[in-house]
Amino acid sequence: MTKQTVVNHDKPNKSEINPPVFFGSAILIIAFVIFAAVFSDTASAVFTATQIWIVDTFGWFYLLAVAIFLIFSLSLAVSSYGAIKLGPDHSEPDYGYLSWFAMLFSAGMGIGLLFFGVAEPIMHFSNPPTGQGGDIAAAREAMSITFFHWGLHAWAIYAVVGLSLAYFGFRHNLPLTIRSSLYPLIGDRIYGPIGHIVDIFAVLGTMFGVATSLGLGVLQVNAGLTYMFDMPDSVFVQIALIGGITVLATVSVVAGLDAGIKRLSELNLGLAILLMLFVLIAGPTLFLLQALVQNTGTYLSEVVSKTFNLYAYDPSGWIGGWTLFYWGWWIAWSPFVGMFIARVSRGRTIRQFVLGVLFVPVGFTFMWMTFFGGTAISMELGELTGVISGAVAENVPIALFTMFENMPLSMISSGIATILVVTFFVTSSDSGSLVIDTITSGGHPNPPVWQRIFWAVTEGFVASALLLAGGLKALQTASIAGALPFVVIMLIMCFGLMKGLRMEGIKRRIVGATHTPVSTGRQVNWKQRLKNLSEYPDKALMRAFLSDVVKNALNKVAVELRKSDLEVEVIQQKDFIELSVLHGGEKDFIYGVHSIGHLKPSFAVDGLETTDETKRYYRCEVYLAEGSQHYDLYGYNQEQVIDDVLIQYEKHMHFLHIVRET
Numbered sequence: 001m002t003k004q005t006v007v008n009h010d011k012p013n014k015s016e017i018n019p020p021v022f023f024g025s026a027i028l029i030i031a032f033v034i035f036a037a038v039f040s041d042t043a044s045a046v047f048t049a050t051q052i053w054i055v056d057t058f059g060w061f062y063l064l065a066v067a068i069f070l071i072f073s074l075s076l077a078v079s080s081y082g083a084i085k086l087g088p089d090h091s092e093p094d095y096g097y098l099s100w101f102a103m104l105f106s107a108g109m110g111i112g113l114l115f116f117g118v119a120e121p122i123m124h125f126s127n128p129p130t131g132q133g134g135d136i137a138a139a140r141e142a143m144s145i146t147f148f149h150w151g152l153h154a155w156a157i158y159a160v161v162g163l164s165l166a167y168f169g170f171r172h173n174l175p176l177t178i179r180s181s182l183y184p185l186i187g188d189r190i191y192g193p194i195g196h197i198v199d200i201f202a203v204l205g206t207m208f209g210v211a212t213s214l215g216l217g218v219l220q221v222n223a224g225l226t227y228m229f230d231m232p233d234s235v236f237v238q239i240a241l242i243g244g245i246t247v248l249a250t251v252s253v254v255a256g257l258d259a260g261i262k263r264l265s266e267l268n269l270g271l272a273i274l275l276m277l278f279v280l281i282a283g284p285t286l287f288l289l290q291a292l293v294q295n296t297g298t299y300l301s302e303v304v305s306k307t308f309n310l311y312a313y314d315p316s317g318w319i320g321g322w323t324l325f326y327w328g329w330w331i332a333w334s335p336f337v338g339m340f341i342a343r344v345s346r347g348r349t350i351r352q353f354v355l356g357v358l359f360v361p362v363g364f365t366f367m368w369m370t371f372f373g374g375t376a377i378s379m380e381l382g383e384l385t386g387v388i389s390g391a392v393a394e395n396v397p398i399a400l401f402t403m404f405e406n407m408p409l410s411m412i413s414s415g416i417a418t419i420l421v422v423t424f425f426v427t428s429s430d431s432g433s434l435v436i437d438t439i440t441s442g443g444h445p446n447p448p449v450w451q452r453i454f455w456a457v458t459e460g461f462v463a464s465a466l467l468l469a470g471g472l473k474a475l476q477t478a479s480i481a482g483a484l485p486f487v488v489i490m491l492i493m494c495f496g497l498m499k500g501l502r503m504e505g506i507k508r509r510i511v512g513a514t515h516t517p518v519s520t521g522r523q524v525n526w527k528q529r530l531k532n533l534s535e536y537p538d539k540a541l542m543r544a545f546l547s548d549v550v551k552n553a554l555n556k557v558a559v560e561l562r563k564s565d566l567e568v569e570v571i572q573q574k575d576f577i578e579l580s581v582l583h584g585g586e587k588d589f590i591y592g593v594h595s596i597g598h599l600k601p602s603f604a605v606d607g608l609e610t611t612d613e614t615k616r617y618y619r620c621e622v623y624l625a626e627g628s629q630h631y632d633l634y635g636y637n638q639e640q641v642i643d644d645v646l647i648q649y650e651k652h653m654h655f656l657h658i659v660r661e662t
Contacts, residue, residue, distance in 0.1 A: 017451065018442035020196040025203035025440060029458060036465035043469035047477035054480050055320030060310055062327045065487045067307045070156035072494050073354050076163070081501045082351030086166040086342075088627025093347040101360050102269040103344050111217035111424045112329075113150075113272075113368050114417060119392050119399040121146050121373030125380065126389045129311060129318040139377045140298065143291065146373055147299040148306045149323065150365045152358055154330040159357045160490055161338025163350065164497045170346045171626075172500070175443025178202040178335055182492060184499040187585055198489055199439050202335035205486045206439075209332030210432035211462040216397075217425040218242050218463065223397035224418035228411060233395065239464045245422055246460035249429035250453050264427045271420045272364075275413065276371055282407045283375035292370040299366075320480075328480030331487055339435045376403050429456050507626075507655045528635055536617035537634060539575075542595040545620055545634055546577050550593045553641035554579045578623075579645065586659070589652045591645050592623035593633055624648060 036043045076082060085091055093100070124142035126133045131141070164181040174180035179195035186194060218238045225231040225241075252264060280288055311319055345353050376388045376399070384406060391402035400417060404410045433455035440455075441447040537545075551572055558568040558579060567582040578592035597616045619632040622644070633641060 016444070016448050017440055018196075018199070020193075021199045021203065021442070022440040022451075024196065024200045025207075025436075026458075028200070028204060029207055029462060033461050033465045036469040040469045047469065047481075050481050051320060051477040054484060055317075055324050058484060059319060059324050062324055062331075062483075062487065063308060063310060065491060066153050066157060066327050066331075068494070069160045069490065070153055070307070072498075073156045073159045073163070073358065076501075077351050077354035077358075081505065082349060082354070084167075084350050084501070084504060085171070085627075086163075086348055086350065086353060087170040087346045088623075090623075090628035090630075091170070091347040093345070095344055097356075099266065100344060100356070102265040104341055104357060104361050111213050111220065111421060111428060113365065114400060114421050114424070115216045115220050115397060116146075116150075117368055117372035117400065118376045118388065118403050119396045120149070121369065122376050122380065122389050122392050122399060123396075125377055126392070129316065129322075130314055134380075136381070139381065140294075142377065143295045143370065143373060144298050144302060144306075145322070146369050147295055147366060148303065149326045150369060151299060151362055152303070153307070154326070155358045155362055157327075157330045157334050157490070158337045158341060159354055160494060160497075161334040162341040162345065162357065163353055164493045165339055166342035166345050166353065167350070167497060167500065169342060169443070171504075176339065176342065177439050177443040178339075178489065178493075180443070181496050184496045184503070185492065201485045201489060203436050203439055205332045205334070205483060206336040206432060206436055207459065207462055208481075209329060209334075209483075210336055210428055210459050211466055212329060212332070213428050214242065214425060214459060214463040215466050217421050217428070218245070218467070219397040220400070220421045221245070221418055221425070223395065224401055224414055224421065227398065227401040227405075228414055228418070235467050238467055242460045242464050242467075245425045246429060246456060248422070249426045249433070249456050252426050252430040264423055264430075268420065268423050268427060271416060271423070272368070275416050275420065276368055278409075278413055278416075279371045279375055279407075282409070283371065284378045287378055288371050288374050291374045292367060295370050295374075296366055325480060328483040331483035331490065334490065335439070335486065336432045336435045339438060340431050372400070372403070375407075379403065379406060429459055432456075432459055503659055506658050510651055510655045510658065531635065536600055538616075539595065539597070539618050542618040542620055542634065543574060546572070546575075546593060546595060549636065549638055550577050550620065550633065550641055553638040554591070554593075554645065556638070557642055557645050576623075581649070583656065586656050587652075588625070589649055590623070590625040591648055593620050593641075594623055594628070595619075596621050596628075622648075 095103070121142045124145050125138050128138050128141050129145070132138065161178075165176060165178070168174045168180040168183060169176040172180075172183070174183055174190075177195075177199055178201075179190040179198045182190050182195070182198065189195070190198075218241045221241055222231070222233055222238050226233045231237060341357060345357075348356070380386070380388055387406065388399055388402050392399045401414050404413045404417070407413065430452075433452045436455045437447040437452040438444065441451065551570070554570050554577060558570050561568045561581060569578075569580045569582075571578045571580070576592055576594040578590065581589040583589065595618050597618050600615055600617055618634075620634045622629045622631055622633060633644065636644070
């Protein structure tokens with residue numbers, strides 16, 4: 001893997017923690033927990049006043065910003081930048097589509113689907129923002145609003161953060177933290193106070209966003225246990241449940257990303273599909289399928305008008321408790337979900353990333369909301385008028401179990417739903433602590449487990465404090481308030497990402513879509529080229545070529561460049577050698593030659609993973625900062641290798657010249 005940065009970005013990763021971010025975040029969070037737990041009545045009043053002030057003052061800003069995020073994401077997907085990979089040009093995705101979609105789904109929505117899947121449509125049905133509730137028109141509007149809250153806007157918020165982190169982290173080798181997205185704007189100052197402040201805001205937003213989800217989740221678990229086993233429904237029981245489930249999350253933390261989060265995410269997706277199919281089959285099947293098509297059409301036809309609707313001509317507190325709460329929740333979650341989906345999306349193109357992140361989870365979510373919410377509304381419009389809406393009015397989390405009570409196999413479905421909430425709880429806590437740990441360790445890809453455990457436990461304390469300080473109202477306020485400073489950061493991230501992609505576009509135009517080896521200078525004669533094409537050299541020949549020809553050629557170039565007071569490094573290992581020319585505050589020049597093994601053409605495709613070296617041949621492929629250039633230097637002499645280096649370096653210098661002029 002080549003290195004592409006202008007400063008030593010490994011430096012922050014050598015420390016287990018980034019002290020200003022770690023201790024700054026920890027102190028602020030601990031102070032919040034003490035305030036909310038010890039002065040719960042005062043905290044509740046403060047939270048209420050804060051939410052009212054933010055909604056009245058900044059509601060327009062939230063709606064406008066989220067609209068910008070959606071337009072920005074879709075524009076990138078359909079633009080020429082969509083073909084750029086989130087990693088070197090030769091990189092491949094780390095996870096298959098099924099695992100990738102499962103982790104996207106579990107990280108991005110999870111608990112909220114179970115908490116609001118029945119409750120939200122019923123609440124909009126009973127009390128719409130405008131007009132009369134409880135009739136057919138209210139039912140259509142209820143599903144339209146629910147789709148809007150859980151649709152493309154939420155995932156566009158995640159996509160902006162995830163795309164920026166993946167692009168700068170995997171393609172430019174910057175630390176995988178929020179500050180890296182500002183590199184095109186402030187350069188090396190991302191490692192100073194500005195970067196620390198940005199990361200602290202990201203940690204706080206993530207902490208409150210995840211704590212909100214955990215709080216909602218434990219309310220749902222408590223409701224399920226109350227329904228099935230008559231367990232008391234109280235704050236203290238909920239805090240005890242948070243403690244117990246946090247222990248399970250800690251076990252997942254210790255297991256790691258692949259063994260823990262990945263497997264639990266796949267389990268979550270399987271259980272969710274099973275539960276959703278049960279509701280479809282046991283509920284009014286034909287009605288639900290018809291409603292899914294109609295709801296989707298209504299969403300697409302109304303998405304623009306709803307995006308900018310602040311109810312300015314019909315003011316009420318509805319938008320603060322719903323749309324702005326959701327936008328704040330998604331924004332507060334975006335550092336967490338964005339970084340998580342960035343980590344699991346390396347090797348995908350920008351177009352694959354945006355389309356996958358926007359449309360696949362949204363499609364599943366629309367089915368979920370239609371099947372659960374539609375079934376509940378169908379009951380309300382039928383013989384069970386007031387049953388589910390009455391349960392929602394009494395206790396929101398009980399809505400799901402009230403619906404199951406009026407369906408076959410109610411105890412089994414309620415049990416599966418409760419288990420699903422627990423597993424979502426675990427993956428949310430584990431993923432959130434992993435992200436916070438990564439940020440507070442300066443972007444280290446594998447931060448110490450003890451730190452992740454610390455943050456997992458802290459998330460449990462914050463969720464408990466919020467429940468003590470006002471329950472659902474406090475959870476909503478924490479999301480909205482925690483998101484406010486991060487909205488500004490996200491807008492700056494969009495600008496920084498656009499600037500970085502613009503520079504990338506300039507370089508791609510200069511270098512060209514493909515690189516022709518030795519296009520000028522000393523040409524490789526035709527006999528030599530033909531010989532190279534017809535031979536299949538082994539690993540030993542490639543290593544000898546690297547040592548005898550490439551190394552000497554790169555060392556000669558390095559000697560000459562050092563005479564111009566440039567900082568030059570030549571690094572060699574068994575199977576690659578690399579020349580780096582550092583350009584201070586500008587983009588470094590990287591020229592590497594890697595020995596890459598390939599299967600000989602005469603063998604079948606199913607032998608690609610063979611370890612039999614007699615069936616493989618090797619190429620000395622050129623790698624630039626963007627990745628493999630897919631041409632072979634084997635057979636060149638030293639002068640020809642030098643010519644190729646100079647051609648690529650000349651293109652690089654021309655790129656820097658264009659960047660300076662712009």
